[in-house]
Amino acid sequence: MSDKAKDFFEAFKAGKMSRRELMAGAGKLGLSAAAANFLLNGAATRALAADFNWKKFSGEKLHLLLNKHPYADAMIADLANFKTLTGMDVTYDIFPEDVYFDKVTAALSSKSSQYDAFMTGAYMTWTYGPAGWIEDLNQWIKDPAKTNPNYNWDDVLPGLRASTAWNGVPGGELGSADAKQWCIPWGFELNSITYNRKMYDKVGVKPANNLPELVETAAKLTKDLGGPYGIGVRGSRSWATIHPGFLSGYANYGQKDFTVSDGKLKAAMNTPESKDYHKLWVKMIQESGPKNWSTYTWYQVGTDLGAGASATIFDADILGYFMDGGDNKEKGNLGFHAFAANPAAKAPTPNVWIWSLAMNAASKQKDAAWYFMQWASSTEHDMFGARKMDFVNPVRQSVWKDDEFRNRIEKSYNGYLQQYEASSPGARIYFTAQPLFFDVTTQWAETLQKMVAKQVPVDEGLDQLAASIDKQLKDAGLG
Amino acid sequence: MADIALSLTKVDKIYQRRGKPPVHAVKSLDMAVERGEIIALLGSSGCGKTSTLRMIAGFEAVSNGDIVLADRRIDQLPPARRGVAMAFEGYSLYPPLTVRDNIAFALKSARLSAKDVEKRVAEISRLVEIEEILDRYPSSISGGQQQRASLARALVRRADLYLLDEPMGQLEPQLRAVLRGRLKSLLVERRMTSIFVTHDQTEANALADRIAVMEAGVLQQFASQKELRDRPANLFVATFVGEPPMNVFEAAVENGERLRFKVTAGPTFDFASSEIPLPVRQAIGGRERAVVGVRPHAIRLGGGLNEARIVSNQWLGDQSHLAMDVAGKLLVAVSHKPIAAKAGEKIRYDAAAADLHVFDAATEAAVSHGLETA
Amino acid sequence: MTAAAVKSHEAAPRRRKANLLPYFLSLPALLVCVGILIPFVTAIYYSLLRFRLNLPMLKGFIWFQNYIDFLTDATFWHTVRVSLLYTALTVGVELVFGLTIALLLQKPSRVNNVISVLLLLPLMTAPAIAALMWKLMTNPNFGVLSYFVQLLGVSNFKWASDPNTALFTVVLVDVWVYTPFIMILLLAGLRSLPQQPFEAAALDGVPRRFVFFRITLPMLMPYMVTAALFRLLDSIQQFDIIYPMTQGGPGDTLLVFQVRSYLEFYQYTNVGKSAALLIILWAITYALSNVFIKQWLRLRERARGLA
Amino acid sequence: MESTSFIERILRGAALSLIVIFFLFPIFWILLMSFQTNEEILRIPPSLFFTPTLSNYAALITGKLATVSGTLDIAFMKNLWNSVLLSTASVAIALALGVPAAYAFARFKFRLGEDIAFTLLSFRFAPPLLVLLPLSLYFQALGLTDTYVGLIWVYQLIALPLILWIVRGYFEDISPDIEHAYRVAGHSWGRTFLRIAIPLARPGIAAAGLLAFIFCWNNFVFALILASADKQPVTVGALAFVTASGIQYGQIAAAIVLSVTPTLALALYAQRYLVEGLSLGAVKG
């Protein structure tokens, strides 16, 4: 990540250090909280309307494409306020994640104008952007005529802003000066360890501090618990297997997916360090992972933890968060723990996933769509979600500072805030932005599956993977 | 009878049907067939002849009674162990096999030497004239050829009994006459006990030593063809056997000075008692009503008591068929000479006492045949 | 009529008016389908392009380069192999299994009829739904099948998530869904076979084994070929079961044609490759079905001749 | 006659029992699952004993899915309705187009006739994706994206060849003399077609329609690619019971049960036609 771009986590850390100050000063924070409360009872609608012509597109009808996710649920729960505020109508299609991104691709690639805005991750914009399917949102953010004065774009964690901006050059730095803002961060997650405190107590282990430890702890758990397995990580044949715990640990070992020189990319997964890391990872799954690991998406990883079928997960913090509540069997039994895989590393380096909102380039009512997007990413809405709904890991600094939100989390989720605060400084996207992202990660996941199934030795598998990716890069003119 | 090959004793076949009354297809059938004898089972469709055949073959269980073949009781044995060979009526050939393999299949599976098989197949296919089609598949040959192949497949086996179901039904008329002769001489020569089912009297007459006439599951009469023609046991046999069938009318009987049969709005057959032997008159006795029958060939045209309007007069090249409208029915007369009469004209006719068959009006059993009692 | 007039008739064969009716009847159906088929031509065109949606600047006509790339790509041959293996296994197992069941149910009786209807139920289950069902049943935590397998003492059976058993698992689901289809077809076939040849064989004392292999099986052939054809077409294009269950994994174990091209398109946005893959699949399907249809027509001719 | 021995009968019975268990157990198990709460389902080891709950069905039917994050609206019943609408309309149109065409192929030998018939049949060979991928691009231009019309049109790819195939065979099995007799009696072709040909082929048409309905209903990939949430059928909709708070296994099971019930009911009701259609039409084509 660029030096120029301020790492939002660093900024937040700075914020945290001055928290007492800020809390004592209260000022802005109290104001924000008040504004959010207003929003909740509908008064904010009028308050917002006072500064900006929210009714400009009254009567227009927006159509959204959403992933089945608590963030979307939170937004839907608040949608009536948007309708009242703008006089617009909003409808949406909502799909489970299994098929969601295929739906997005189908809609965008056919240049369909049926959706105006949609949920996406940052990785996807590396495809959508160059393909010309989405808009550079700077055109709107920076236009005072189109964006309400209270929007406060700078309140969004800077690292997230940077991670969702790319100049379109393969290997180009995220958040560079010439970067286009392909999407607006909405909610995010970072990867750490969530564990079952009861099980850990029963077996008498403590959360692992690094990968070698984790391998051991997980093996012990698996052995001693007699039923539940030690560690849950994703394993499906998909990019999603690579990006959470796996890449976080990988980055912690200082490893990269590509090296970039002279604008050319070269696969970097077959370094000796990478091979060692892969070996540990594979061993961990073989010894203590879920039996049908290779079909595991975050749904299964989470469900197992919640149902008491696994003792630990190394995945999104918010996933652990969800499993600690609801009607899950292990509700309230979970603990959260920041994790630096490399024993030599000083701090965790979690890779992040950022749920964002992007605008369909084929939309016929982009300005109106932007109204929705700025509302959905506004402080007010973010605050509503964080306080009242499960909008954990909100993207705005001001929300993270909200006491009501913090208290709620602190009270009900054992160690969540500590985990977050320990992890966040090193959290960012550790992938190299480039158009073959999905080709590469899917193949990487496939290779991992083969390694775990002992179809190929780790060293050999990684050499093959790197060679194959280099060939593809070359074919695509990137290598 | 000395040498009985097959005997059926009190054989019943009752089909049980769900939710419907059972069907009694064969009723208390008794039949004994001598070794080497050729029997025809004659009857209309549904008369029970096919059920009988299938019971003998073992495709249908016997409801009652027993079947003995070559001194073995076979009615409980599986078909394969009964020692019976059968030629089926329909498409019974094995479609996937050539005609040759069809004929040889049973022999081969019985592990006969290839040479023997070949010899026997050649012999039998010459007999039924299918040598040219031996290497064709059943689907590519005509119905008649299939039937002959099926016949060959049955005859090629050595069995205690041969069942032939309508063995010539599909053949062209010319070929049928030729094959009939050959089949008969083969059966006679080898003393092959056989039963064949047919609805064609010509065939039954030509082939069989004795004919079993069945109707409604009951064996009506089992006799030689001459016997059937001259002395039908009942009205059914009388009207079933014979081409064209016997003309029959219900008549009022007057058995006194004269023997007189008066058909309402129809002919009167009137004879002096002296013309009729006493036993016959006694047999007819005091009946007030009876059914009288005259075979078409016995109707004497051009004279006599009765007159009728001609409905049609058809000359078939060697015989004339004359239909008259009598008592609302057709009365048919056959002559081997052309009759010069046209439809619509009237003609006189009569019948001789010797040609008159009398049946009981109620039981339909024969009372007398011409000058003899039944 | 004079002889000359007759002659003139003989000399001039009548021009038969073309009957437009059949065209009138069949064209609407054709038009509706051809409308759908235009994309097919487009797909052929795409397959000749270097065409990745997210690298628009690379788009260009490259003739058969996509195909050539595949032919030299080991993973492509793996896809061919897996697809054919899957097809052979499912069609083979389903034929044998379906035939066995049909033979067991051959005799029409109340029990047999009820069973044959009950066995239709899996067929009525959408394959995608069936895949979901089996996914639940093979779940290692609460899946009832996993539980049974464990009871049997096999503790490490991983169903679809182990490369060694993944193919077995999806084939099992396919077998579960489609065997009834084959069964019912063959059952109908068996029951419609003429009885007399079998009676003849029974009477002639032909051993059962003989009868089965020399008579029953050949007579059932048209039905078997039809069943195989139907299944073949579906199997080689399998997607509904494999994709929801494994997405082609584990590793590349089940990366069959349609799954692979689906991923090429929707995940890698590589339109050219995806189209080329599908065209190859189409060619294979076409070739295979041609073989079967020829066989089927031959058998039909024979069956028709018989009737 | 009875040549089957006692042992053979026992073996047959055992084999049939195993077969019935293999094919019916999954359905039975899913049915059980649909009456359990998620918690009961996730119990280890699985158990046959539980207190049945209708909550899964209630959630589906009311469309209110209770999750940690509040109540979610799910359009499952809408999906079910979409399935009904799509399948019914597709089959109706396929019958309207396919029956006359099948009749033409069965009764007339005409130039290009066999070619047209083969072309229509060959739709069965085309990999669905091959057509779908470019089609999704075209539909945008035609304004058919996410419309019932568009989906029904594409569903013709499933229904039409099937109907042609089966109904043609059926027509061929009916003696044309019956129609000839009606025409000679003085009736026009149209009347003959409507009054004689169609009524006589009714069993075949019913079977073909039924099969086409089932195949349309069971279709997954067409709807997956072309339908929005608003228009999607149950096969795609059943995938939607996955929320962040976990996979709602009970609801998935209930959704499976609900989604297969119509076809199962239809099949049980009309199995006679189905068997006939599968055997006659398919083989004699």
Added chain:
Amino acid sequence: MAALELRSVSKAFKASKVLDSVSLAAEEGEIVCVFGPSGSGKTVLLRLIAGVEQADEGSIMLEGRDVTDTAPEARGVGMAFQNFALFPHMSAFDNVASALTARRASPEAIRGKVEKIARLLKIGHVLEHAPRELSNGQKQRTALARALVADPKILLLDDPLRNVDAKLRYEMRLELPALLRTSGSTVLYVTQDYKEAMALGDRIAVLLDGGVAQVAKPADIYREPATLGVARLFGDPAINLVPVQPLASPSGPKIGIGGASLSLPASYAHAIGKRCMLGLRPESLAVEAQPSQESFDVDLVAATPLNEKTLLLLRTADGRELLASEPNADEAPRRHGPAFARFDANAVLLFDAANGRRIAPQSA
């Protein structure tokens, strides 16, 4: 003007020509039996006239009107099909009425006409039954009623008695002529039973190998068949055919059978020296115990009774098999063994062996 006329009609299916330039005419009210062996094109001929098949060449005239291209429903013909072709989903009544509904007759008129024809054909009691509930005989009568009910000018009957049992067939054979006369239709009746053709036809058209071999009155055809082929088709048992070569002799032409030299009438003098086929009808062959003039030696091989006749299988001295039939079956059974056969010289038929045509006797 003929009621029906075919002019050089040809029809081929794929490569095989089924009808080759067939011309045939029927007068109004006439019953013409189209007779021939199976595969001779009889049915196709009928179907061309009905319009359910299209002729390749030639034209078809109904009452002077060229209907070659007319649709079947517009030809005004009635037809009964060999396999009945009843509408299985309609009652017998509706089946019969179908020809009337097409003519938009009133329901009362339809009922009246249907019931009338049903009475005539004795199916009045089964009118409400579906075809599957009818016996074969009733089906056949229903089909006939359907063809007849609208009083068509042209009635086409395609072997309507083929699928009914022998007894019924016989009865119908006797009844049909009267029935057909009452309808007044011109009838084309296809059959492959020569007896039926002789019994029913005013004239018989013999169809052989796609062409009309002979058209004549029944008795004439039997007595004077135009060709060997026609002669073979008539007669049960079939005609005996013996290859002969008439030789000249002082007492007229002579032929040799089984070593004997037998006389032919002088009217066959023109056949002397030709290679011929002698046709001897079984009924014109007499078998006697004693030799007589013009008799020849035979061996009586078998005597089979056949419908009030006895068939005698004879073998001549040169091994040729001949069949004789004797009408009087009541005689004592024939003893097998040597006997003497004699034929009625005036009943012999002589055919040119080269082309199969009959050689007609010529008065001197």
